[in-house]
Amino acid sequence: MASLNPVNSFGNFDKNRIMRLAECYTNEFDSSKLRDLICQLDSFIVYARGSDRRFVNLKGISDLAKLLVKSDLHQTWPLVYLLIKLTLILPVATPSVEWAFSSLKYIKNELRNSIGDEFLNGCLVCYVKRKIFTILIVT
Known part of the structure; x- marks a missing residue:
């Protein structure tokens, strides 16, 4: 998840780690979408690091998602945006599941x-x- 963080001009960007994260979401990313994601990541990082000044002062992944939607760039890189959305959902979903399992011990x-x-x-x-x-x- 840190590899998608836009801080320091995507200083932690690591395509291999991002691809491993995408492979965990088998329902969303089949083999053809994984190949497309590789291409989208390449063009996205080149654009984000150099072509658009709006990417410079982003504070986190949520700011990145908001900027992509606001500027309609989520349609240019839909798989990158999907992975960003899934990354934002993960910290919320995990405690919810853990809470449900902890409730199970009472029942x-x-x-x-x-x-x-x-x-x-x-x-x-x-x-x-x-x-x-x-x-x-x-x-």
Whole structure:
């Protein structure tokens, strides 16, 4: 993720690391898209480092995503933009999944250890989304 950081004119840019990150997203990047991403990364970094002064003072990846959308450059490099979006989602998604699994220990204790997956799934949804259920009960 640090390889996409625009600070210091993309000083941490490393195409090999970026490609390894893209390979983790098999649903979004098949083999043909990975080949296209290599080409898009090459042209993107040349453009970002030299052709457009708007890329100079960016503070982070979120600023980069905003600039790409604001300037319609997300259409020029759609795969680079997709990877940037996925990079921005990752820090949010990971704690959400961990929170759901930590909630599981409250639901599946020794007394309920033998319950089926379908019932457990229903209990977990109710526990994780309990604020919604509280609002529905109150109203």
